Every structure is written in structure tokens, then in C-alpha cells.
Amino acid sequence: xxxxxxxxxxxxxxxxxxxxxRSSEGFLREFLRELQYGQGxxxxxxxxxxxxxxxxxxxxxxxxxxxxxxxxxxxEHPAKMVGYLSAEYLLGxxxxxxxxxxxxxxxxxxxxxxxxxxxDTMRAQEVEPGLGNGGLGRLAACFIDSLAxxxxxxxxYGIRYEYGIFRQTFVDGRxxxxxxxxxxxxxxxxxxHPEREVEVNFGGHxxxxxxxxxxxxxxxxxxWNVLGVPYHYMVPGYQNGVVNTLRLWSARATHAFDLQIFNxxxxxxxxxxxxxxxNITKVLYPEDSTPQGRELRLQQQYxxxxxxxxxxxxxxxxxxxxLKRLPDQIIFQLxxxxxxxxxxxxxxxxIDDKGMEWDEAWEITQKCFAYTCHTLLPEALEVWxxxxxxxxxxxxxxxxxxxxxxxxxxxxxAFPGDELRVRRMSIVQDHPFRAVRMAHLxxxxxxxxxxxAELHSQLLRDKLLPDFAQMYPDKFTNVTNGVTPRRFVRxxxxxxxxxxxxxxxxxxxxxxxxxSGLESFAEDPEFREQFRxxxxxxxxxxxxxxxxRDGVELPEGHLLDVMVKRLHEYKRQSLKLLHVxxxxxxxxxxxxxxxxxxxxxxxxxxxxxxxxxMAKETIALINAVAKTINADPAVKGRLAVxxxxxxxxxxxxxxxPAADLSEQISLAGMEASGTGNMKFALNGALTVGTDDGANVxxxxxVGDDNFFLFGMSEPEVAALHASGYVPSQVYADxxxxxxxxxxxxxGAFTDGDPGRVSAFVDDLLYNDRFMxxxxxxxxxxxxxxxxxxxxxTEAWTRSAILNVARAGFFSSDRSMHDYLDRIWGAGxxx
Ligand code: CR6
Numbered sequence: 001x002x003x004x005x006x007x008x009x010x011x012x013x014x015x016x017x018x019x020x021x022r023s024s025e026g027f028l029r030e031f032l033r034e035l036q037y038g039q040g041x042x043x044x045x046x047x048x049x050x051x052x053x054x055x056x057x058x059x060x061x062x063x064x065x066x067x068x069x070x071x072x073x074x075x076e077h078p079a080k081m082v083g084y085l086s087a088e089y090l091l092g093x094x095x096x097x098x099x100x101x102x103x104x105x106x107x108x109x110x111x112x113x114x115x116x117x118x119x120d121t122m123r124a125q126e127v128e129p130g131l132g133n134g135g136l137g138r139l140a141a142c143f144i145d146s147l148a149x150x151x152x153x154x155x156x157y158g159i160r161y162e163y164g165i166f167r168q169t170f171v172d173g174r175x176x177x178x179x180x181x182x183x184x185x186x187x188x189x190x191x192x193h194p195e196r197e198v199e200v201n202f203g204g205h206x207x208x209x210x211x212x213x214x215x216x217x218x219x220x221x222x223x224w225n226v227l228g229v230p231y232h233y234m235v236p237g238y239q240n241g242v243v244n245t246l247r248l249w250s251a252r253a254t255h256a257f258d259l260q261i262f263n264x265x266x267x268x269x270x271x272x273x274x275x276x277x278x279n280i281t282k283v284l285y286p287e288d289s290t291p292q293g294r295e296l297r298l299q300q301q302y303x304x305x306x307x308x309x310x311x312x313x314x315x316x317x318x319x320x321x322x323l324k325r326l327p328d329q330i331i332f333q334l335x336x337x338x339x340x341x342x343x344x345x346x347x348x349x350x351i352d353d354k355g356m357e358w359d360e361a362w363e364i365t366q367k368c369f370a371y372t373c374h375t376l377l378p379e380a381l382e383v384w385x386x387x388x389x390x391x392x393x394x395x396x397x398x399x400x401x402x403x404x405x406x407x408x409x410x411x412x413x414a415f416p417g418d419e420l421r422v423r424r425m426s427i428v429q430d431h432p433f434r435a436v437r438m439a440h441l442x443x444x445x446x447x448x449x450x451x452x453a454e455l456h457s458q459l460l461r462d463k464l465l466p467d468f469a470q471m472y473p474d475k476f477t478n479v480t481n482g483v484t485p486r487r488f489v490r491x492x493x494x495x496x497x498x499x500x501x502x503x504x505x506x507x508x509x510x511x512x513x514x515x516s517g518l519e520s521f522a523e524d525p526e527f528r529e530q531f532r533x534x535x536x537x538x539x540x541x542x543x544x545x546x547x548x549r550d551g552v553e554l555p556e557g558h559l560l561d562v563m564v565k566r567l568h569e570y571k572r573q574s575l576k577l578l579h580v581x582x583x584x585x586x587x588x589x590x591x592x593x594x595x596x597x598x599x600x601x602x603x604x605x606x607x608x609x610x611x612x613x614m615a616k617e618t619i620a621l622i623n624a625v626a627k628t629i630n631a632d633p634a635v636k637g638r639l640a641v642x643x644x645x646x647x648x649x650x651x652x653x654x655x656x657p658a659a660d661l662s663e664q665i666s667l668a669g670m671e672a673s674g675t676g677n678m679k680f681a682l683n684g685a686l687t688v689g690t691d692d693g694a695n696v697x698x699x700x701x702v703g704d705d706n707f708f709l710f711g712m713s714e715p716e717v718a719a720l721h722a723s724g725y726v727p728s729q730v731y732a733d734x735x736x737x738x739x740x741x742x743x744x745x746x747g748a749f750t751d752g753d754p755g756r757v758s759a760f761v762d763d764l765l766y767n768d769r770f771m772x773x774x775x776x777x778x779x780x781x782x783x784x785x786x787x788x789x790x791x792x793t794e795a796w797t798r799s800a801i802l803n804v805a806r807a808g809f810f811s812s813d814r815s816m817h818d819y820l821d822r823i824w825g826a827g828x829x830x
Pocket of ligand 1: 134135136137139288289336374375380452481671672673674675693
């Protein structure tokens, strides 16, 4: 039961939650109270960490009344809600986001100044919650931000990893991973609710029994269980009084430890159960776009969806709720296949726990889920060995078989005699090993299936799941990704934001289509000058950061050419590297005079999955090339390469606003969408890109004149594949490419040691799965055009402004409207 035992008598206890005074003195009072009574220190004796924790909690006070009020409002007017199920949320730092949402930057700055504390020092204290790998996790964070800003009822469900994405360091240029201890100094942004813990079962077996009504039923006798404790995070809307909730689950042992064993002296045995249980939410799998067939990962997936469904059904819905009406109350969005085990879990809850019949449960389940696919790489589609699912979740495996049997009956009915198709579509594959295909399960169960950019959604229908698209044409739809303009423009780029506000008036952060109002300003020389000054200020800010963060000294006055994203062969950092070496080689060989070269600094940022060998080799080579080039007086002032370690959301916020050129150079048909590409365009960088993912839509919107397109199109890629691609032939036929690869292969960048580059070179020459060599010449040509274009400052600035003006479509607010219209449907409270 909730609430006090007796009616409160004092007015303060009855009244609404009163937020603290919004003034610098009001904030000062909150801050000192938190410092003294929360941290237990005086200002004079406080460490920066004490100060940060106290000020963060003080900021939190200003959101609290809105959070409680939003929750009350949502309880009072229960309308359909979005349950966003995601194994990753790459949130980025919380402090600035909270200050922006409450519009308190000035107040806080003034109050802290009176204590002799700088807000920047406080900002630097925060370790960002890196609970995601890359685009998919950051997308989830953008989406929940937008839903709060649009006042849509949403709970984000996920995992509170004790260690988020690893911290990347370089030792002799090679990546070395260091654990991310983001929680070790305390986390002021979370609210643990151990009283709302739920039990999650694993293992054991199932058995048949006859219930009181004489019905044959199945029950699951689990072998072991753990507890899930929810931690709540505030998700504030942008200055609109709405605060939604992100609920992240942490695993605990059911019996903290066995006191009897402990007393007998076997300490290790006593804590074993606890360690075992807590392992489930210990670390984020540092994989990106590759499946990770680890048992612990399936445990994580089941753990968080089981907690979430139980929490929603048993703790959020009223106790007498008629579950037939579940689809009117919630839609669970499956962020990729990671949460798809929620499908059999809901079936199990409805059938085994609530006593429903199969058909009724299935009808409800099919309306409660929708699935977003985020990949085109077939090897990235998760499959779980039947043996593993059966051992960990025996009842779920039975249910999956039940779903599959009924589904395949339908396939046979629709396509009689087509057993090959039946085999292709089956949720359970037989080859190369018996396994559950999670994407098939999600597609069969989901009310809708969407890709994340127009091209991706089309390829999803035509190439990845064609049989399903044929059987359920209306299921498939597209929602092009988006990014939150609050964090990635307003907060990351104050200089540009001010210019935008002057030009189009305030409030564009909430309606990004209004950026189109900048269009005419592109023709105004004075505005262009101001725009350049803003870019320049952002470059200075980046220079200052990289100097203290990485000891890197960025040259001044260069074209800033940036490629930041996970390191993956399909993204083709290797192609960028070939361009860098081409520039270097052409100056060194005297082919072009140094003074004729457009000065350029290339910045890379990329983490490689720890087990991804080729990706790590590429990192080592980039660092080796950077070291050689930066030390060579022959190219000084003309070409520089920087590779700051540990690219993350925080670095992105300084890096992206400073960029002139955005590298989006994946092989066409491989990058589902990309979202970095959107952030760059919105911050006035021009894109050099292939016709891939959301690049296609960016180019259509900003116009061909303001986008540097190169490389093969997806159909051309397919045709080359079909005709047989021989990279060594491309090498042999292109003297320039040959010189560049030979230079790398000679060991020119690796202290004369060819052995350190042979894996990289051999792969390019004899494998090159992502056809870097095939697109090489086209890429070099477009880069030459870019050099020339950058020299025309006025025309470049004009294009950059038009990029901003025409990229408003890529707000995640628009993505949310699309989900509401095309997938989540009516009834959701706006
Ligand atoms: N790696 C896609 O590759 C897309 C994001 C978000 C990715 C990327 O193109 O922008 O999702 N896919 O939709 C997966 O994570 C499986 C990604 O981040």
C-alpha cells in the first residue's frame, strides 16, 4: 500500500509539491543545503565531486515537482502509452540537459560564481552514462527526449549496466580497453526503488497439470531466479513542465548471501550467488552490429524485458485491469531484436499466469508489439541456439515453437507446396545450427515492422525479409531516424543557436522545420560572416578541449574533416585512410606543391569492439599514419591527422559543431541510417557521402549542390557483386591507388615494418568485402572538388547555411510524429 497511514493534518503535507524558488539565491540555498545536509561537508572543505553531487541534486529539485505532477496527470487520465524496450540508452551527460530543460543555466552560473565555483568545472566532473554502443543507443536517448518534449506518455525500459561502454585508451597506437566505472563517484541522477523489485526466473523445466476447471495447462518450474531493482531517471521535456521516466533494471541476488555459510567461514561460497546474479547487469556488451552469442547476453535480454512487463502489468496497471484491453493501454516498441524475447514472455504471462487461451493471448500480443530493424548486415541478425533457449527459458522455447507451428501453417496455406519458402521463413532455423531467428519472431509478432531510413526500409522489404513483405505487405513501413535538436544544436552549439534565434525567432528547438527560415539568410553576406564566426568559435572551443583532453594541438585555419562513428569495415574508415595517405603521398612525391594544397586536418574518432581484430588493426594503422604525417615537416601546415581516444557523446558535442566536412562513406546498402550524418548537417558541416542510409534523404533535402556525392549506388554494388569483384585488379589498374597501398605495405608508417600492416593490406587486396578499392577513385575525385570548393569561402558558407536550413526534417520530434502516425496509433496522449 502507498501513502501515509492516516490523513495528513498539516497543510504542507496535503498540498502540492512546491518547487524551490527560481532565482540565483533560491538555487544557492538548495545547493548549500545539499552540500551540508546531503554530502555532509561545508563549502570550505568540499571537493569538486562533493560540489558536483550537491549542485546536481539541487538542479534535480527543480524538475521534481514536474516529474511528480506528470506522473499524477498520467495516472489520472490513463491513455495509451509507449513502452520503449531498448537494451541500450547512450544518454550523454545529464547536467547540461537538465539545466537546459529547466532554463536555469544563468541562475546556476550566478549562484555558483558566488561560491567561487565555475559551472564548467562542475560539468567536467560528470562521467557520462555510456549505456550504449553507438547509433542505436543514442537514438533511443533522442527518442525519449522527444517524447517528453511532445508530452507523449512513455516509459523507457532498459538495463542499468554497472560498467557501460569501455573507455578507450591508446598504448603505442593500439586500442586498450579500460572499464567504465561511471558509478564509482556516486550518481545523482538516479532514484533506486528496491521496494519495487521484481523476481525473474530462469532454467528448470515445464510440466503439465490439470487446473480446477479441468483444463490441461503447462507450468514452468524454474531452476533459479534473481531480483530486478528499478532505478528511475528523469526524462525532462524541453521547458514544458513534462518529465517522463526512464526505468533501468539492476540485478540482485534473491538471498543477498547465505549467512550460515558465511559464519562457517566459507566467504567465497557465501557471496557466490550474489556475484552470479549481479553479473547479469554488470557490463554492456561492447558489440555494434554483430551478434554476440553469449549466454549472459540472452540472460540480460530476458532479465530486462521480464522485469519491464511484470512492472507494467502488476505495478502500473490498476489491479482489476482486464488484460483483453492491454493493446489500448500500451504499445511496446522493440528496439532491434535485443528485447524480442518479450514476445513469448507476454504470451507466457497471459496464458500461464492469467489463464488465457492461446488464441486470445496471441491476438493481444500481436497488437502490443512493434519492431524496428536497425541493420542490413545478415550476420547482425540475432539467432539464439535452441539448446541455449531451452536450457535458460524452457517454457519460452515451447511457446516459440507454438507460435512457429501456427505461423508456418499460415505460410503453407498462403503458398501451397512451397516448402523452400516455409523453411526460409521459419522462426526456427535448422542450418547451420538449430536456432531461433529473433528477427523472424519479431516480424511475425509485431503489428508493424520498420526500417530506419527510406533506402533501408526498402532494402528490408526487398532483400532482408522479402518473404515476409510479400506475406504481410501492410506490416512494413519506414520511419527515418532523427536526432534531438536540444542536445545536438541548442546545447552543443550555443553560437549557432543564437544566430538561428536572431534569424527565425525563438522556439525553433521545439519545431525544427522552422530552420527553413534561414534559407534567405544564406544570401546575406553579413549573416554569412556571422555564421563563419560561429564556426570559428566552435573550432577554438575544440582546440582548447583537445589540448587539455588529449594533448593534441590542432592547427589553425584548416578545413576540419571529421569521421566519427564506431570502427567497422562497412563504414570504411579504411577508405578515409587511403585518402589521407593519397594526400600525403602526393605532397611528398612533389606531384602537387604543398602551397597549392587546401590545408586540412582530418579527425577520427572510433571505438572498435574488443574482439574485432580487423577494426583494431585499422585503429593502429590510423594512429601510425597520424604519427608519421604530423611529424613530417614536408606537410606541416597543410595536412594533419588527429585521433582523440574515447569518442563518446560528450566529445561529439564539441567536435560536431566545429566540423566543416562530415564523412559518411559506408558502402551503399550497408549503413541502415546513420544519425551522426544528421547532427553534422544540422551544425553546418557539408557531407561527403555515398548514396546510403539517411544520406540519401539528406542529399535530397539539402540539394545536390550542397552535398558531395560519390561512389557506387546500391544497385551498382549488387551488380558488381554478381559479376565478381576482384580488388587486386582495381589496385593493379590504378597507378595512384597502387602507389598509396604500396607505401602503406612498405612499412613507411610502421617504422619500416611491413608485418604490422600486412593484415590490413592483404584484406584490402584479396577480400575487401566492402569494396573500398572500387570506390577509391570516385572518392579521391570528390575530395579534389571539395578542396576547390572550400577555397571559395562565400560559396562554402552559403552551402553550409543551406544545410542547416534544410535539415529540420531530421529532428527526432518528426521521427516521433511518424511513429505515432504510422505505428503507435491513436489513443496516445499528445
Ligand atoms: N549501428 C545502424 O547501423 C543506425 C542506428 C540507429 C545501427 C545505424 O545505421 O543509424 O542503428 N544498427 O538506427 C544497429 O545498431 C544494429 C547502429 O547504430
